[in-house]
């Protein structure tokens with residue numbers, strides 16, 4: 001650990017020495033966060049280390065949430081790749097500025113919960129491909145606020161959306177080792193019964209990033225992932241949002257309403273799926289609503305061309321299915337739609 005510490009500090013120094021011209025080319029929006037607050041240079045370096053130590057290698061250098069490319073001419077891509085900066089609180093306004101590292105539901109003090117709230121579900125990644133072993137809803141003694149998905153102990157668990165690690169805790173009689181992530185789209189997700197953490201408190205993650213290994217800790221019989229989706233602390237039946245058979249979200253947005261907090265074990269509430277009434281009329285053009293949908297999980301070294309050949313399709317078709325360009329960086333572990 002200590003050794004990588006030092007290596008990283010060196011790399012960060014190098015980043016500061018980028019040619020002045022190149023610095024001007026980076027979108028200014030990426031730097032506005034830097035001017036906030038009074039954090040010292042050493043604080044910043046430490047934060048950066050904490051943030052990114054697990055990903056740093058010769059080809060991927062990150063600073064201030066921007067992926068610094070060797071070729072700085074691909075500006076559009078850098079802008080698209082910009083993620084939360086480490087001192088940013090996701091959905092801060094919605095959550096009344098609350099950022100608490102201890103409790104899953106830390107929001108009982110918040111009043112004026114919006115009646116409706118439209119959640120952007122772009123870039124969803126299924127946390128595990130395991131099948132459902134237990135649904136959301138009432139159980140004999142207590143409510144089951146999530147859905148259980150089969151995993152083997154040691155299976156990788158992935159972040160469902162871009163976000164930031166809010167809670168990393170252990171609960172002997174409940175979740176076991178568990179994580180809660182806050183997402184910029186306003187949702188929070190909870191991952192329970194883990195065997196190992198792969199992230200730290202306050203780490204910024206991207207959708208599809210490995211965050212933990214599955215397990216059987218806490219109140220659990222048999223290894224599985226307990227997965228919750230919450231909005232301002234209130235659990236939502238995950239099947240309202242996620243199609244667990246096809247490993248995708250039902251739609252590209254979800255409207256949170258009073259119905260979202262329905263505690264019955266009923267499955268998909270179809271009326272609540274459409275983002276707006278007009279949306280359902282154009283559902284044939286919704287990429288999540290058409291016929292057969294297949295996904296492939298990107299491996300290290302994959303190219304769009306190779307994936308296209310493997311699935312008998314074209315690069316341009318893959319691009320349109322996934323709202324990406326031929327230049328978009330493929331991230332190992334992330335699912336890509338192939339049909």
Ligand SMILES: [Zn+2]
Nearest residue numbers: 146147148226
């Ligand atoms: Zn469960």
